[in-house]
Amino acid sequence: MYYWAVSWLFWGAYDKNKHWDKLIYPGIKVASIDLGGKTKEEGKKLIESQYIIPLIKNGLTFIIDGNRYKIDCSRLILSYNIDEVVDKAFETGKSLSFFNRYNIVKYGISNRYNIDYTYNNEYLKEFIHIVEKDMYKEPEDAKIMATPEENIEIIDDIKGYRLDLEKFEEQIKMSIESGVLDDIKIEAPLIEINASITADDLNSIDTKISSCKTDLSFSSDSRTHNVELAAIAINGTILMDGDVFSFNERVGERTKERGYKAAPVLEDGNYKPGIGGGICQVSSTLYKAALEGGMEVIERKPHSLPAVYIGLGLDATVSWDNIDLKIKNNLGYPLFIEAYLKEKNLYVNLYSNSKLKERTYIINNKAYEKIMPKTEIKEDINLPAGEVVVKKGSEGYKVKVVREIYQEGQLIDTEVISNDIYRPISEVIIKGIGNSTFVS
Numbered sequence: 001m002y003y004w005a006v007s008w009l010f011w012g013a014y015d016k017n018k019h020w021d022k023l024i025y026p027g028i029k030v031a032s033i034d035l036g037g038k039t040k041e042e043g044k045k046l047i048e049s050q051y052i053i054p055l056i057k058n059g060l061t062f063i064i065d066g067n068r069y070k071i072d073c074s075r076l077i078l079s080y081n082i083d084e085v086v087d088k089a090f091e092t093g094k095s096l097s098f099f100n101r102y103n104i105v106k107y108g109i110s111n112r113y114n115i116d117y118t119y120n121n122e123y124l125k126e127f128i129h130i131v132e133k134d135m136y137k138e139p140e141d142a143k144i145m146a147t148p149e150e151n152i153e154i155i156d157d158i159k160g161y162r163l164d165l166e167k168f169e170e171q172i173k174m175s176i177e178s179g180v181l182d183d184i185k186i187e188a189p190l191i192e193i194n195a196s197i198t199a200d201d202l203n204s205i206d207t208k209i210s211s212c213k214t215d216l217s218f219s220s221d222s223r224t225h226n227v228e229l230a231a232i233a234i235n236g237t238i239l240m241d242g243d244v245f246s247f248n249e250r251v252g253e254r255t256k257e258r259g260y261k262a263a264p265v266l267e268d269g270n271y272k273p274g275i276g277g278g279i280c281q282v283s284s285t286l287y288k289a290a291l292e293g294g295m296e297v298i299e300r301k302p303h304s305l306p307a308v309y310i311g312l313g314l315d316a317t318v319s320w321d322n323i324d325l326k327i328k329n330n331l332g333y334p335l336f337i338e339a340y341l342k343e344k345n346l347y348v349n350l351y352s353n354s355k356l357k358e359r360t361y362i363i364n365n366k367a368y369e370k371i372m373p374k375t376e377i378k379e380d381i382n383l384p385a386g387e388v389v390v391k392k393g394s395e396g397y398k399v400k401v402v403r404e405i406y407q408e409g410q411l412i413d414t415e416v417i418s419n420d421i422y423r424p425i426s427e428v429i430i431k432g433i434g435n436s437t438f439v440s
Contacts, residue, residue: 020105027108030043030179035047055077061184062183077120078119116177140158140195144202146208154202159192159195160192160193161192162193197240201240202336205351205352207357212292212348222262222277223263227341229260230283231282234247237337238337241329241331242329243328249324251279256275263278264278282348286348289350291361291401293352293361297326299325332353336351359405361403363401365400368400371396373427382434383433387432392427398420400419401419
């Protein structure tokens with residue numbers, strides 16, 4: 001009796017094993033599709049109909065940080081290994097022992113295979129680039145401001161983010177290969193971007209180290225407007241130790257489109273109307289403040305004539321296309337530039353670390369030679385005979401600028417900053433030589 005029972009069990013197991021020899025074992029999935037009990041051909045058709053065809057026809061929608069992105073799988077997928085993966089699913093368990101195979105038939109096996117795809121990398125990169133643009137967040141540098149009481153307030157920096165392209169590409173491929181056809185939610189893999197200037201970087205700025213004020217009361221409304229635009233442009237500038245400030249780079253081109261107006265501009269020894277006239281007052285005021293703050297001057301050029309708003313040798317002319325003011329922060333600490341207009345005056349203040357006030361910088365600008373103007377006599381036939389018009393000239397100067405450096409009241413160094421020449425303007429006497437006409 002026992003023998004017949006064992007025999008019956010054996011032949012039952014044998015029949016079941018034999019039945020499943022041509023089928024994929026239960027529990028085996030390809031791309032989330034259960035192929036248990038299917039032949040290879042049935043398995044391929046099932047995957048094609050339930051997964052591949054809908055995937056290529058409809059594409060996939062990814063939900064990333066609340067935004068929806070549709071990917072066109074007909075463009076993305078070039079080929080796929082359905083034959084290879086179904087063969088692998090079919091062979092799973094087939095080489096095991098008789099009783100192990102019977103156990104698989106009886107209890108199933110938990111094996112899953114994904115389909116491998118050959119992708120159109122160009123299209124994939126296009127898709128990723130669209131998401132990348134949406135995910136990108138520019139970091140914001142720490143900012144600084146001075147209160148009317150000259151106290152320093154620091155506004156924290158804000159980190160930025162960019163998409164981790166490699167991880168995101170991996171997520172996209174894994175999602176496609178998983179067999180999911182519904183909308184797919186992905187948490188975008190982001191990489192932090194630190195601000196170039198952090199609040200910690202600015203903590204050492206705690207006092208005003210130098211300042212310069214120049215008068216605007218003589219200026220027209222247009223000229224004052226241009227000065228204010230340029231002052232706004234440089235206001236808030238932060239220079240880390242070693243940074244070089246370029247006036248032209250910071251202020252930008254002076255054009256009507258950017259709000260600048262026509263005002264007198266000194267050119268070739270004469271004042272002519274020009275867009276942005278007056279902004280040299282901003283560069284000159286900054287230049288003097290930089291000298292008194294102990295900064296290094298990299299590039300500076302004086303006007304051809306003295307400027308009425310600042311002392312001889314202390315002006316700095318600028319022109320968008322060829323003349324710049326460049327100063328270097330060589331102080332060992334970050335520097336903050338404040339510039340504003342108030343009550344017909346332009347103010348430029350420099351802030352840095354209080355230790356820098358252990359040194360004092362005295363600027364001596366001395367005109368050591370006057371250059372007398374020439375007198376030119378011209379005749380004008382359009383003026384009546386005997387009439388004289390005089391255009392007054394002005395003296396020129398040779399000027400030397402020296403910076404004295406004091407520490408604890410003691411002179412420790414002297415440096416020549418510049419030797420400038422301001423050319424004289426000739427006096428012109430115009431005599432009329434025209435005929436007099438009398439009417440009786």
